[in-house]
Amino acid sequence: MADKQMILVTGACGQIGTELVSALRVKYGTQQVIATDIRDATVDVSLHGPYYRLDVMDKDALYKLVSQHQVTHIYHLAAVLSATGEKSPLTAWDLNMRSLLNVLEVARTEKLKQVFWPSSIAVFGAKAPKESCPQYALTVPSTVYGISKVAGEQWCQYYHEQYGLDVRSIRYPGLISYSAKAGGGTTDYAVDIFQQAVNNSYYHCYLLENTRLPMLYMPDAVRATLELMDAPAEKISVRTSYNLAGISFTPQELAAVITDYIPDFRIDYQPDKRQQIAESWPSSIDDRQAREEWGWKPAFDIKAMTADMLLHTEREVISTDCLES
Numbered sequence: 619m620a621d622k623q624m625i626l627v628t629g630a631c632g633q634i635g636t637e638l639v640s641a642l643r644v645k646y647g648t649q650q651v652i653a654t655d656i657r658d659a660t661v662d663v664s665l666h667g668p669y670y671r672l673d674v675m676d677k678d679a680l681y682k683l684v685s686q687h688q689v690t691h692i693y694h695l696a697a698v699l700s701a702t703g704e705k706s707p708l709t710a711w712d713l714n715m716r717s718l719l720n721v722l723e724v725a726r727t728e729k730l731k732q733v734f735w736p737s738s739i740a741v742f743g744a745k746a747p748k749e750s751c752p753q754y755a756l757t758v759p760s761t762v763y764g765i766s767k768v769a770g771e772q773w774c775q776y777y778h779e780q781y782g783l784d785v786r787s788i789r790y791p792g793l794i795s796y797s798a799k800a801g802g803g804t805t806d807y808a809v810d811i812f813q814q815a816v817n818n819s820y821y822h823c824y825l826l827e828n829t830r831l832p833m834l835y836m837p838d839a840v841r842a843t844l845e846l847m848d849a850p851a852e853k854i855s856v857r858t859s860y861n862l863a864g865i866s867f868t869p870q871e872l873a874a875v876i877t878d879y880i881p882d883f884r885i886d887y888q889p890d891k892r893q894q895i896a897e898s899w900p901s902s903i904d905d906r907q908a909r910e911e912w913g914w915k916p917a918f919d920i921k922a923m924t925a926d927m928l929l930h931t932e933r934e935v936i937s938t939d940c941l942e943s
């Protein structure tokens with residue numbers, strides 16, 4: 619039986635939060651998972667359990683919720699992502715760093731049991747190896763998003779070493795899912811392409827056809843997160859953030875698999891600013907340490923992921939409706 623936990627999730631209405639909140643509620647109980655976000659609740663997160671509007675930059679409001687509900691665990695997902703971050707670098711830095719420090723401080727002072735905070739493959743830059751990028755490759759990122767993730771990783775390690783806080787992290791690759799829209803990252807094409815393929819049999823891609831990037835299907839990402847948080851502390855040697863790999867592919871390779879299901883699907887390519895960001899990232903990731911230490915293993919390859927995405931994209935409408943909170 620899972621330990622009794624009172625979990626608070628920030629940024630719960632986003633691409634990951636929408637699915638992680640559901641998985642946490644299945645595992646720990648509906649009332650044990652408090653979803654929060656700065657925006658009005660989406661149907662997915664508010665219908666099935668407690669929801670509060672929370673700006674995680676508001677330290678007092680965060681403390682209040684944590685103490686009112688005797689929160690034991692925080693999954694801190696609120697952030698500005700890579701492509702959006704480049705449009706307003708100082709805002710991205712401020713949100714990504716200050717919100718993390720608010721969460722780490724409340725966890726330290728209120729003696730929370732665990733914190734989860736996602737990092738990203740964006741920590742790597744042009745100086746890191748492109749292929750099978752190792753856990754401890756140079757992290758010299760070219761985006762403000764990447765800079766904030768490198769700094770965030772160091773802060774997580776600092777809070778672990780100085781205060782014994784059990785903070786755990788994964789460097790997610792680009793995440794592919796159908797329940798919520800992608801949130802302004804460089805890998806969003808691998809989400810948008812399915813909607814466009816199903817509705818229009820056509821996709822206008824903002825990356826070049828041969829741009830290979832590391833990706834992961836959301837069910838794998840959610841499972842990895844739960845498995846990391848469940849692992850015995852003595853198995854966790856990385857307190858910055860774990861490399862995690864799933865599937866690496868190019869837009870052309872993904873289009874070819876989609877064409878197996880939608881024969882008249884067409885794609886063309888016109889790179890925009892996101893191409894430059896994509897080129898600064900590794901094309902594949904070495905995640906041996908996650909595999910060896912806490913047993914990580916992805917389940918979905920490109921074919922299985924595509925089949926599942928198309929199945930759900932055909933049947934479901936992406937939920938953008940908002941409810942008043």
Ligand SMILES: NC(=O)c1ccc[n+]([C@@H]2O[C@H](COP(=O)([O-])OP(=O)(O)OC[C@H]3O[C@@H](n4cnc5c(N)ncnc54)[C@H](O)[C@@H]3O)[C@@H](O)[C@H]2O)c1
Binds near residue numbers: 634673792802
């Ligand atoms: N999606 C990916 O491919 C990916 C890859 C690597 C890492 N990550 C990381 O995972 C985390 C979640 O990503 P996502 O894709 O779900 O992002 P998203 O943009 O879809 O969702 C982020 C959520 O944070 C909320 N938010 C923004 N400012 C806030 C504030 N001040 N207070 C409270 N909430 C606020 C937004 O309303 C949004 O719902 C982020 O840290 C991101 O860097 C995501």
